[in-house]
Amino acid sequence: KTVRENGLTPAGVLLAAYAEILGLWSRDSRFTVNLTLFDRLQGHPDVNRLVGDFTTLTLLAVDSAAAPVFLDRARLLQRRLWEDRDHAAFSAVEVLREINAGAGGTDWQTMPVVFTSALGVGTSGPGGGLTMPGRFVYGISQTPQVWLDHQVYEMNGELLLVWDVVEELFPHGVIDHMFAAYMGLLPRIARGEAPDDPSVLVPDAALAGTGRTLRPAPEIAANLRRAGHLPASGENCALWLLKPSGRLCPDWVDGEICVASPEQAPRPTGIFARRTPEGLLVAPRHGDPAEVSPSPVIREPSRGSADAPADPVEQELLRLWSRLLEKDDLTSTDNFFAAGGNSFIAARLMGAVRKQFHCEIPLRLLFDAPTVRNFAQRMGQYAQDDAMDHEGGII
Template identity: 35%
Template sequence: MDISRLEQAWNTLVRRHAELRSVFTPDGRQQFLPSDQTVLHVPHTQLDATTAPEAVNQELDTLRDRLSHRVLDPGRWPLFTVEAVTYHQLGQQRTRVGIGLDNIILDGLSMMIVFSELEELYRDPGASLPERELTFRDYRVQVEPSDTQLRADRQYWQERLDSIPPGPQLPTLVDPDTVTQPRFRRWQRRIPAETWKAALQNARHLGLTPAVVLLSSYAEVLGRWSTSSEFSVNVTLFDRQEVHPHIDRILGDFTSLLLVEIRTRPGDTRGVRAIRLRDQLASDLEHRSVSAIWVQRELARRRGAVAGASVVFTSGLGLGTAMSLDPGPGFPDRIWGISQTPQIWLDHQVSQTPDGELVIQWDAVEGLIAAEAIGSMFDEYARLVSAIADPGWADSRPGLPAASASHLAQPASSPQGPVSIRGESSPVAEAGKPRPGVESTVARIWEELLGSTGIDRVADFFGLGGDSLVATRMVARVRAEVGIELSLREFFADPTIAAVAATGMGPHGGQMQAGTEDFEEGEL
């Protein structure tokens, strides 16, 4: 690998993206430095062919150990790290590159953009990259929730503070407060593409997004190992609001956290649990202008102790199929990775490869929870994810093998009445072209967001390739352009153009209609 060419590509990115030139002042403000003050030099260690294999391995281990748990000073540039070691193995010259990125400036999609553009610039230093008229600073200055929305959302969470449970009480080896310099270890598994495709079909039949069925399985495992079956999980949201055509080309940290309650009821099937979780998420997402950080501070103030959830769920599904964290053929293979987050015990991450495999990984603090326990939890989770593909998954009950329990289970009801499952009989709108007026306007919005044309008025939004990140944008545009006050929960209940238009004309019935294509999602 040509390190000088790699360095040139990085510096082109630094000049292009002000976000890569940012630092933070002591009072927390993000500051963007001029490009002539931010020239990156890539440290490059070169080992000749006579270097002993033991010395080579030691150098590579040192690189990994040094970069994997480096904590960067947010006040000093750069807030990312690139280093390289060239060595010889089996008669061939090889290069290992270590890259560390700080989430304070880059979210998941931003990292994908960085690697995609880096690969293109390495292959062709003169490559013409997509135009971008917006910066992260522009976005933050312009996009703020209204005072009315902020008050309503705070009221929503204030009314729930007394009932929100703490994080899962997992078996720890030591007092978490004694872990002052945490080091993380990763567990990773790949679910075959065919298995994941079948799981998506089962989820779609119930009107569930991929991340909801994964979160439900994650919560099931946590519940088995926690001392309480009621707990909260921090869910990462990727919330780039559709304020500019170039919004998906800029870098920045667009993430926020949502504190999600996990409550189980005896006799619930896995399908019922997932549907209840979906409905809870839909309600919570309507009030996401207030982050989990604010909620946890209020909880600490009210309860006199830190009551946050130390377990995180992050889904990278639906962030884009054209980009990936995996490098292209012009780069070395990605062979190892780790993430570290302050005050977090366990971080769940999931993504999908271009060929359809599902990649699940857990990063956990070493020495806090026994490695054997984490390993057992992870193996159990991987089995549960694979079991979603089984035809009897929805009717199976936790504690029984998903593949064998379907004949024992019957759909359960909540105190508020039965949980609706997509696919049950309900009034169905007539198929055909969108009708003039509201339906035509909604159809145009769908076409612009989904990149499709000629959408039927009863076509399923998620079956057309939509996800709940795009659904959030769609709801916002429908409110702005049509004046319909549509909630995400209402939309999830019937994701069709006809149902959206009917919302503006009064109450309407109907369940979600089964889609015909696979779908992905990023934000829950």
């Protein structure tokens, strides 16, 4: 209920939780998640009767430092997703082809971390989702260039959360720690207690070498001494490994070494390293982190005061919303998400609205204006823009 009241879909909040965990184990706050979308382009009246694989991929930019509050970060992420879905015809595969074509055969880019949500696929109503014989025990999918794929299913009335991972690519224990933090976050979201600082989710086992127990590898110690951060003996100094945000880095995450004597607070050295579970600082995997800047916080529009449709446009929109949400008691001021809407229903709704009103409306409008009343007010502008575009055009 808390999630829907904040304009989030079930898949959207699971994606936001996944991004929180990825951000904890990523040295940089900005990264990309590869999303699997299940879209049927409504180009033919019988497209919903076709049997086939209607999946595509899109690249979603994530900024885990975009806002100080978890729900605001989640709303920003879902808004970005909905904006990107308006350009889904140009898929992630094509984006990567263009990026790598310009690389001249060097510095090839891949986006190997994936999120796949099948929520909404299958039957509707209580106990919906996929119906399979027996009980799900183990699954594996093998996709080239994918390191980690978080798959979400509703099967036999249960929510299944699967992390399909190439374990050989990750240091021992890292994925277990990440998954444990993820499973610790979801109940807190359900209770309305999601931490704004996700670092509290990192298991103690993933912060094995903190404070004075950290020991630099020989080449790291030499760099610290050369820069004047360590005395020749290397004694009487405490070492920390911090992200640019100032948070402690879990094991195997690149961070900046900070040094402090007993009388001083930690001071940054500009030298980066990774901490092993044994507390040894070793060479980092990547270069220096880029600076990040916060993004604006998006607030939900206020609700109208009257419940009944104010004009024929609202009345027709309310009819479409009621039919697709399968609710007979919907009003013009009810929130689409609070009424049970998700990304699949949203895509179908926007297709029906475009067909009914003959205007091109972006999917993100439903996120910005999640009630029939607000949507109708905003939709008028797009109808006027379309009329101006067609006026005086070539026939």
